[in-house]
Amino acid sequence: MSALTRTAQTSRPSATASNTGRSASTNTSTPASSPATSQPAQQPSTPAATSSGGSKTARIRYPVPPLAKPMDLKIEITDPNGRREVMNRQVRGGENINTTASYSQECVISIYLGGEFVWQEKQR
DSSP states (O other): OOOOEEOSSOEEOOOBOOSSSOOOBOSOBOOOOOTTOSSOOOOOBOOEEEEETTEEEEEEEEEOOOOSSOEEEEEEEEETTEEEEEEEEEEOTTOEEEEEEEEESOEEEEEEETTEEEEEEEEO
């Protein structure tokens, strides 16, 4: 598994995909600032973990930045089978989100906080 590299106020995500036991870095990541905070948004980590046949599992970790009030968090995954919601619920500032999602071939994971785009990452 990959380790997170931390800077003074933000963390950089790292992600790996595995279908032969070897790790590969993600190709695309696009951060955006978090709404309703004056501090930079912490970046999620979405390493893909296991593979069984054509199905893979992405482990999604997102540290919610400090918030003045709870906000809606939506996590979507898009793969050749279509787009689906992994999570859609209210979160509090400082909460650590940990979840998994199955996908086939490759996928794009998108994270929205308070209805605003926060992060997107591609997994192979």
